Amino acid sequence: MFRLFVALSLPAVLRSQLAALHAGIPGARWVPPENYHLTLRFIGEIEGWQAEEVDLALAGIRSRGFDLTLRGIGLYEKAGRIQAMWVGVERSDALSHLQSKIETALQRSGMPPERKRFAPHVTIARTDRAAPEKLAAFVQAHNLFRAPPVPIEAFTLFSSRLGKEASVYEAEVEYELA
Numbered sequence: 277m278f279r280l281f282v283a284l285s286l287p288a289v290l291r292s293q294l295a296a297l298h299a300g301i302p303g304a305r306w307v308p309p310e311n312y313h314l315t316l317r318f319i320g321e322i323e324g325w326q327a328e329e330v331d332l333a334l335a336g337i338r339s340r341g342f343d344l345t346l347r348g349i350g351l352y353e354k355a356g357r358i359q360a361m362w363v364g365v366e367r368s369d370a371l372s373h374l375q376s377k378i379e380t381a382l383q384r385s386g387m388p389p390e391r392k393r394f395a396p397h398v399t400i401a402r403t404d405r406a407a408p409e410k411l412a413a414f415v416q417a418h419n420l421f422r423a424p425p426v427p428i429e430a431f432t433l434f435s436s437r438l439g440k441e442a443s444v445y446e447a448e449v450e451y452e453l454a
């Protein structure tokens with residue numbers, strides 16, 4: 277079995293800009309910079325033969341490269357807890373277009389449809405053990421965050437192994453954009 281997801285990896289310059297946001301919030305677990313990514317489609321656990329179908333479907337996607345701009349910071353709350361802190365993405369038709377091509381390709385390869393609306397973000401911290409007031413103050417202090425646009429020239433199929441502290445992500449296949 278493989279635990280897979282499709283995502284954009286972020287250029288090094290962007291990783292350092294996100295890493296510069298790390299600050300002393302007790303209980304916050306900052307995502308290690310090598311783990312930053314923007315998920316386009318979470319696939320979950322599948323068998324090897326299904327992973328091959330997925331790879332074939334993704335390899336057939338023809339889409340253009342584009343510029344990606346990260347902007348804004350927010351908190352993700354679920355079940356009354358603030359689970360994560362994320363950096364948002366400036367609206368991009370090219371990104372939405374790529375995401376919907378990936379969704380279509382995956383459905384054609386036999387994956388069940390994704391029910392959740394695509395809400396592009398980069399998770400920068402897991403925050404369920406941090407104080408909500410501290411998180412809110414941090415978000416308020418940084419809500420004008422905006423990184424310069426970066427060129428996106430590929431998307432990636434990642435595997436994920438769940439670790440105790442942080443998950444271990446590995447880029448399995450990279451698919452170039454035109």
Ligand code: 2AM
Pocket residue numbers: 281313314315317318360398399436
């Ligand atoms: P997150 O960053 O918002 O937690 C790998 O787990 C990636 O897939 C993460 O970026 C995670 O988003 C995303 N993801 C989307 N749906 C998921 C799910 N049901 N379980 C785990 N990760 C999911």
